[in-house]
Amino acid sequence: MTLVPLAQLPDQPTLSEVLGFQLTGLIVVFGALATLWLVLELMGVFFRRRQAQKTIKKQPVAKARTKAAEPPAPAAPAEDGLSPVTVAAVAAAVHVALGGRPHRVVSIRASNGSTSWAAEGRREHFSSHRVR
């Protein structure tokens, strides 16, 4: 089939001219998006590799942090009567709160009688408003 050159399609085209025009258009659209697909795949390969390398570099540090974040041992819960699940949850919360900084959980105690929670609530509440 002879493709109709651009800018030469008449106002009332013949069947073959219309078919040629359509085919060219589809080739243009598919060609453009397929090229983008190829470029994005290549870009994806590069960025996935980069991400993998970053992960490898971070691993030793992460291991050390994990070690540091580990609670004293299951022995402590046994003494205090806390279940391993509670200890794990507290250790995870501490890890998140400290943003992954090295730390060691030495003791877990109930905050009975303490006003810390109320103080924290008030601080958050007041910090959510701008004082004029």
Place this chain on the structure above:
Amino acid sequence: MIQNLIDFYHTTGFSQLNLPMLVMWGIAGVLLYLAIAKRFEPLLLVPIAFGAIIANLPTRGMITVEETTPGVYQSATFEIHTDVLETRVGEDGQVESQTLRVTEMHGGLYDFLSQGIKLELIPPLIFLGVGALTDFGPLIAMPRTLLLGAAAQAGLFLTFFSSSFLGFTSKQAASIAIIGGADGPTAIFLSNKLAPELLGAIAVAAYSYMSLVPLIQPPIMRLLTNHKERKIKMKSLREVSKLEKMIFAMIVMVLCVLLVPDATALIAMLMLGNFLRECGVTERLVKSAQNEIINVLTIFLGTSVGITMRAESFLAPATMKIILLGVVAFAVSTASGVLMAKVMNLITPKNPVNPLIGSAGVSAVPMAARVSHHEGQKYDPRNYLLMHAMGPNVAGVIGTAIAAGYFISVFSG
């Protein structure tokens, strides 16, 4: 006394009302019903419908220029079309005087607002907002869905074929065909360039079908897929970094502009909006593009399009043909996307795509993606297709802009 009342009646707008105007009120009423009661694309259909009512009222100073004193017309900008009845040429061969008959006179508020369309300003600026609102992450994470966006453009080319054989000129056929892309700003941009006389009908058809995506697409999707295919769960998308998204915006712009320079205004603004969003240091500009700019322009675009729906031009056989061709374009685009997904599954059966996301290749963002998601959940409530469907959905926006650029490059020369 009675004569005075009759004279007064003739000065009112009531004396100028006619049946076609009332029919247009009915059409505008249907659009308002769809927008308000059914919540179908209300942001666009409400201004369009309201503009259509204004266009079919005997307004003053809205569409025509006001004559302040006999022979003196005042307006910031107006356009007068005339026939030359007589030309007097002097002895030196210079034209001394001409007698003109005014055939058309545009001006007033509408003329101001519609400059945004006539000068092709509003559609690209809306694309700036669309870019600022769009997350291309799902497309970058799963680039093969670009093929679904490309396949959905098949409806455009098939409709061009049908339109040509229904008596429309090539330029008009191209403008009608773009309805299949389900991209309102692109449809307006293209029809203003190639067939401004059909702008109203094309814009109404495009936005109406975009609003009817949840009704038009599901039956086609169900017809072309089986139960097992609709339950396909796709692999989770990888996380895409900001750097990747910025590079993507640049690459798409450069590549598309090099390929179809006529689509520059649309693609460049789309990617500018997206780059502003992804670079992370232009928060104020992004907020403006996402909210104030796109909202103000949507009001002006909608009413300007609505005001083109005057009874004498809208109630014509051509409009009915455009409405019919529009739904064909839309249906074929939907079907092409679904079928392309099935073809991809034949080629890569180990990493299949759910064919329901193929229909999202039409660029009605994010409605088409939402429809794919809802259809998928009907067959498996734990199947979340939304983010997967956003890939072909945004690919469709790029595909439609490229197709529009191709049409312009062929016909505007």
